[in-house]
Amino acid sequence: MSTRPPSAADLIANHGGRVTRTRVAVVDALDASNHPLTHDEVAANLSEAEVPHDRVTLYRALDWLVDKGIAHRVAGSDRAWRYGIVREAPHQHAHFHCSGCGNVFCLEQVQPAFAIALPGGYQLDRAELILHGICPTCRQAEPTAPSPEPR
């Protein structure tokens, strides 16, 4: 017998939270995605699943999940946070920002471990590595696109 992954409800209850409609649906939505989602994307997801929800409640649910370490939050290039389920703690890896679709992908394989010669006086706490480029899906959509991008 292998241990099954905990249900959304279990995850929430195990962290001392009340199991509510929105929280369960949010965890399910994040868990089903292969990349972190914006508040708006989660909302769309819930709407599609016909789960009634409130904008503010959704923000609070996401915040709570991050606070409990169930989800993590990563900044996008468009100043909207992305929320992703935490699949392996601690959450420390590079993130890939696709300039095609705008999605952010967690690269769990790429652990930013490098020695940095910091100028004097700076006290380093945490390093964040962000890679910009084209994700596999967008790349396949336009394989050899020159994308002239006139300056």
Next chain:
Amino acid sequence: MSTRPPSAADLIANHGGRVTRTRVAVVDALDASNHPLTHDEVAANLSEAEVPHDRVTLYRALDWLVDKGIAHRVAGSDRAWRYGIVREAPHQHAHFHCSGCGNVFCLEQVQPAFAIALPGGYQLDRAELILHGICPTCRQAEPTAPSPEPR
């Protein structure tokens, strides 16, 4: 005889732009700062120098400077862009985000050059290294502060 650094007006004119009150003041403000400034900080700076200015015009001036490569733009942790004068092109170095003062510092010494084994299908365009911690100024202000930061 050493070549003097170009005046703000020259910089602007050399890029084919009209030399206006706001643009000149913005370039001067950015140039005088040792770290990139937010729109709001630039505005405060202009107010202090008693340079009349409009919020939107200021945004457009900053955008124009970035577009021409005179300034560069870097994201803050508070979803406000920071604008800094370009002192050495190309602008490619690590950025330090101070959790004390919230300022962002350009670390021209720290060039993010590392070999990354990217998962298949991703096309890398640019790598961005963000360091989080305490800047020299904030550190001196509270030398051994634990900074409890209650969640």
Next chain:
DNA sequence: ACAGTTAACGCTACAATGTTGCATTATGAA
């Protein structure tokens, strides 16, 4: 099964950071 406590909700208002449209101004060129 029921009642009580209070975490969490849902709504309204507000804040911060930008963007868009458009009439007006003033910069640089002729």
Next chain:
DNA sequence: TTCATAATGCAACATTGTAGCGTTAACTGT
């Protein structure tokens, strides 16, 4: 000086998120 138009200044709007506060419903204890 005159002229074309780049750039401005103002009002309105968009997006992303927070704060206050009365109401609801999830859990606890019986």
